[in-house]
Amino acid sequence: MGEYNRQPVYPNLFSFIIAPPASGKGALKYSRLLGSIIQSKLLEISQKEERKYQKELHLYKQRKRKKNNNPDEEPPSRPPFRVFYIPANSSYAKVLNHLSENGGIGVICETEADTMGYILKQDWGSYSDMLRKAFHHESISSSRKTDNQYMEVTNPRLSVALTGTPGQILGLISSADDGLFSRFLFYVYKSIPVWNDVSPQPELPCLTDTFSKLSMDIYHMMTLMSDMESTFVLTPEQWNLLNDSFTHLLTHVTTFNSVNAASIVKRLGLLLYRMAMIFTTLRNYELNIQEKEMVCSDQDFHLVLRLSRLYLEHSLIMFNSLPKEDNKVVFTEAPNKEAFFNSLPHTFTRADAIALGIKYH
Template sequence: MISHYPYRDESGDVQYRVVVDRTSKSKKTVFQQRYVDGEFVNGMIGVILLLFRLPELLAAIARGETVYICEGEKDVMRLVGLGLVATTNTGGAGKWLAEYAKYFDGAHVVIVGDIDEAGSLHVRQVTESLLEHGTLASLRVVDLTTLGRPLPPKGDVSDFLDAGGSIHEVTMAAEAAPELVVADPEGVEQPTIIEEKLPPLSARIVSTEDDDQDRTTLLMSCLVTLGSFMTTVFMCVAGRNLFPMLYFMAIGAAGTGKGLASVSRDLVYEIHRSKRDEYNRQVAAYETERDAHAAKKSKDKGPPPKPPARLSLIMPGNSTAPVILEAMGINLSLLIHETEADVMASMLKADYGDLSGVLRQGHTHEPVSFGRARLNEIIEVAIPRLALCITGTPGQVGPLFRDGENGLVSRFAFHVLTRRSKYKDQFNKDLWNVQSIGAQLAPRVASLYDALSKLAPLNIEVCFTRRQRDELRPMLEAFDVLAEDDGDTHTAVVRRNPILIARFATILTIARFIDVDGDDHLTSDALAFLESGQLRIEVQDDDFDTALSLAQYALQTARIVGRLLPATTPATLHRAHKGAEGWYSSLPPEVERKVAVEIGKSFGMSQRTVDRKLNEPALFIRTRSGFYSKTACGKVAT
């Protein structure tokens, strides 16, 4: 069978066609022909590549309908035949062009990719392109492998339908999929960052940027890395001594500035390097002893020397749970600093080792253990201390946390970055100051690490003043009441917010020990405090205010992140939409939009959800302005 797929420009004029020859059972042949003087000729020289069914796509977007992006023309025509609006790009997987994104301004988009590796990469390419270059109303991705139908290794949506799947399952999966468009939400503001109120170290870092969003990125990420080595500092929260190790993620599309978080890694890299150098010295000594032991005669040998344990502060994000546990058993604390959330996500979903469980338990230093049957050993860490600093795109949030109910998401502080409102000059020499500030301050941070390490086994307790506790109490009680009306995930976020406040305040307090200009690296007050033998220090009001602002900001961003997460399982997702089924069943054959919206309220449906349903061709046909008729076969799947 030979199929011809014409590609038309915005005016509807044919520019070229794609020819797919499937007559051979072993292999299909695909080629393009440009349209010249009324006929198709081979070759595409001078032809501008277009989206398939472009005029129909633009008309549907103008009407506010949901549009589907597939990987090939065959899938597009299959969906079109079932009442949806669909498109694809010439060449299929890996051939998406950035300029295609301009056509999707204001569009509700659903991507349905093939299930092989090329399809996954294509979905990611299209997603990132649309988020970076387009201005979408919404963007969701349907994962066909979650819909419970047997699919071939390189299956697509046509294979799903051939396997007994329905178009309703596809549209409901799209409805249930996490929203990937992170808009600038009304009422969510950047935390209040006043340089004069910050510790000198933090003030020096944020002073390199004048954009509030960038300053927040720098401050929050640097507090994470500073807290990662404070193993002799704690604050008592709800009867537990908590060390200041934070879990943090900066979320934004490409070009939003989340890369600034790399400065925070530079800030502590000298500590990591000193640990690595010490390990290398121990290895050299071990090798000398090992060789000497091997040269001895058998009767004089004795037990062989043991290799040294690997010392480090920074761990790679692709480490498995056993590797992380082993490293935590050797080092007093660890920092995972990862610029690609996908790397962490692949480890969290690995079959070997429950990394998610390790992270959940490690958040409040609960004992962690892991058995390795092959080696007949159990790795145990009595007091795990782990800090996380991760950056990623909105599309990477779902794979990282999997769902909102596994408890990990409520342990994170999130920073959500939106598109820049003004151009940032990439050739401005001041950018060098930003990228180099971490390395410049690293020796001073290392001096703080050395001073704190000498306190062991004693610890410094950081505590709030009575006035600060009195101010916190009614605020946290109010949060607790509000949390009762929220979902389980946000309730957990609210309940863990005091931990964030405490850890931010602790790190800010100890960061004041650093002198950013003096020869001693630490302030005279800090040196006097450390030499006095005191083990208790109160939070300054300025640091209390900053910590409170950051924690309140994290409460707001957690709501945004919640919209990026799927529910626990596809079955749970479908059960959550039983209200939609009842709403659909209760509607008359023809209904006015405002009536449908009012009926939807009684089923817990938002106006946006009702509008999306009304614009699904599989469910409704628009008969006239503001009126919709239910299709004969329409049914909202549960």
């Protein structure tokens, strides 16, 4: 955990890779394998506890049917069914339920962005507001009238990784003015059509096996870091560089692009901070540094600073490519009639009133 803008922050990112079909962006499936051990272990525990619960529930129902049962006996409580990956095609209620049972933690990882885009268009699946709140770890709540149920996730820590074609993004983010847009790190590319050698290469490892093995390292790192409860910090010099750099970027972007693009720069500062948290965690794990206070190295900080400028370029490409909202609310001051009336003298002519009224028109 770290602190950014006087608020607690966790290293959760929203990322979106956009490219034409068959451009290689589906390699995200290998990244998904990095969490396969975590997913399988959580599923194993959840399924075991579910079987135990069903057995206890069956025995409870048997006892209730008997005349000599204890009338004050309560039914067994259903254990949470925890998972690491949350399917993007889940309903709003199911995503919230997954986060609740996971203690607020979850990952949505999809190689086809329209999987999420289709769901967000449905009344029962529109969880765009949930994503916007989860990005800032804001509380998410829901209440159901039918069973008088209230559910709240007070500190969501959700990560999202998506890939898709340029046409698929509109199903997820309808315009550059959508608040979800500036919460994502974008990477956009177009590859030159080249046929790759698809024959077996004995000297090269199988990617599926390689990433599956690396998932054990990720599991060990997660276990180690969870037990340590570390705090992430930047040095005073790094904070100064962050503030100076983003002051310049904000001025540059709003001057040469649009004032509406300011949100990209402002949220990119937070995304940079989260990337620095991830880089520092990986480096400390590799060097076997186990300290409760994780200080970002200058090397890692400059790396994420360079990356943030790269992602800014890609976000601006998307900003200038996506449609803008047509029906914008234009904020105007209240009518000046009262101010005009109060400025009139006790006695005046019609000509005096017209001349004075020009100032308040």
